[in-house]
Amino acid sequence: MAGRVSAPSLEVSDLVVRFGQRAVVDRVAYRIEPGRTLGVVGESGCGKSMTALSLLGLVPAPGEVAGSIRLGGEELIGQSRAAWRGMRGRRVAMIFQEPMTALNPVMRVGTQIAEIMVLHKGASWEAAEAEAVRLLEAVGIASPRDRARNYPHQMSGGMRQRAMIAMALAGEPGLLVADEPTTALDVTIQAQILDLMRELQARTGMAIQFISHNLAVVSELAHDIVVMYAGRVVERAPAATLFAHPRHPYTQGLIATLPDPERRVARLPVIRGGVPNLDHVTGCRFADRCPIAEPSCRSAEPELHVAAEGHDVACFKS
Ligand SMILES: Nc1ncnc2c1ncn2[C@@H]1O[C@H](COP(=O)(O)OP(=O)(O)OP(=O)(O)O)[C@@H](O)[C@H]1O
Numbered sequence: 001m002a003g004r005v006s007a008p009s010l011e012v013s014d015l016v017v018r019f020g021q022r023a024v025v026d027r028v029a030y031r032i033e034p035g036r037t038l039g040v041v042g043e044s045g046c047g048k049s050m051t052a053l054s055l056l057g058l059v060p061a062p063g064e065v066a067g068s069i070r071l072g073g074e075e076l077i078g079q080s081r082a083a084w085r086g087m088r089g090r091r092v093a094m095i096f097q098e099p100m101t102a103l104n105p106v107m108r109v110g111t112q113i114a115e116i117m118v119l120h121k122g123a124s125w126e127a128a129e130a131e132a133v134r135l136l137e138a139v140g141i142a143s144p145r146d147r148a149r150n151y152p153h154q155m156s157g158g159m160r161q162r163a164m165i166a167m168a169l170a171g172e173p174g175l176l177v178a179d180e181p182t183t184a185l186d187v188t189i190q191a192q193i194l195d196l197m198r199e200l201q202a203r204t205g206m207a208i209q210f211i212s213h214n215l216a217v218v219s220e221l222a223h224d225i226v227v228m229y230a231g232r233v234v235e236r237a238p239a240a241t242l243f244a245h246p247r248h249p250y251t252q253g254l255i256a257t258l259p260d261p262e263r264r265v266a267r268l269p270v271i272r273g274g275v276p277n278l279d280h281v282t283g284c285r286f287a288d289r290c291p292i293a294e295p296s297c298r299s300a301e302p303e304l305h306v307a308a309e310g311h312d313v314a315c316f317k318s
């Protein structure tokens with residue numbers, strides 16, 4: 001692995017994000033080693049973004065975060081606002097689902113990207129501005145020199161998304177958290193951006209947490225995968241193992257809905273129903289949709305356990 005020594009590992013354990021009585025992220029645990037990419041998958045509302053936002057100290061009020069997030073061995077939960085601000089962009093950077101949350105509306109896009117390199121890498125303004133243009137080009141923005149002088153509102157949604165990706169990469173963070181980074185972009189640009197992330201990872205040893213509801217996109221980049229359902233981790237395994245031997249019925253359902261490579265057509269989704277109301281759940285949260293549920297699945301909640309070496313699953317029957 002071509003990693004730099006300073007790239008940190010991330011260790012999340014017992015992470016809980018609560019809004020009032022409701023835990024939207026519930027005892028989540030995973031780790032990411034330097035140079036590795038963790039894919040986080042699960043359908044809308046399962047807590048992917050809240051997990052991501054807790055890594056940057058950005059869970060919105062009145063959300064409360066508990067548990068442990070250790071980056072390079074250092075505990076982040078409970079640190080001061082100033083400490084969070086000091087590490088964002090440099091130690092941890094995030095590509096948000098909504099670009100406008102990350103871009104400053106009154107600053108030229110090129111200047112925003114350059115500023116990160118000046119602040120975090122001690123580059124000169126001149127070098128940083130040239131590098132910003134190069135990065136805008138690398139994320140597929142045409143006429144990057146002119147675009148660097150745009151304000152965010154002068155760009156299209158897709159272009160803003162790419163500008164935000166350029167900004168996140170500019171700081172060469174130790175950990176990159178990418179929340180649905182390419183969902184809105186066309187396939188060619190998507191592939192180009194995934195390449196760019198891989199390139200930077202190979203050069204700097206950056207760890208990546210890559211979030212998507214789309215298992216096919218995650219599989220292009222992820223070494224390891226965490227599957228979330230209704231705020232909980234239901235399966236955790238190396239990507240190849242997960243695809244070859246999915247153990248949780250929910251993961252099996254997700255894989256069954258992937259386009260069939262033989263026939264090149266999308267199969268019909270097989271997971272019917274929706275995520276349960278977390279206020280009233282007892283037993284397995286997937287029981288209402290599980291094709292192999294038994295009455296006993298509703299009396300206790302299955303905990304994540306080791307099913308095989310490096311392969312954890314939260315289901316009584318696997
Ligand atoms: N400000 C808030 N107050 C209360 N509940 C919230 C708030 N923001 C989000 N939630 C709830 O937290 C849960 C997890 O949301 P989250 O945004 O993490 O889901 P997600 O997995 O990222 O979904 P998506 O794929 O749609 O982005 C959802 O049920 C959502 O309704």
Ligand code: SF4
Nearest residue numbers: 284287290297315316
């Ligand atoms: S514990 Fe029971 S209901 Fe839950 S996923 Fe496993 S078999 Fe299905």
Ligand SMILES: [Mg+2]
Nearest residue numbers: 048049050097
């Ligand atoms: Mg989300």
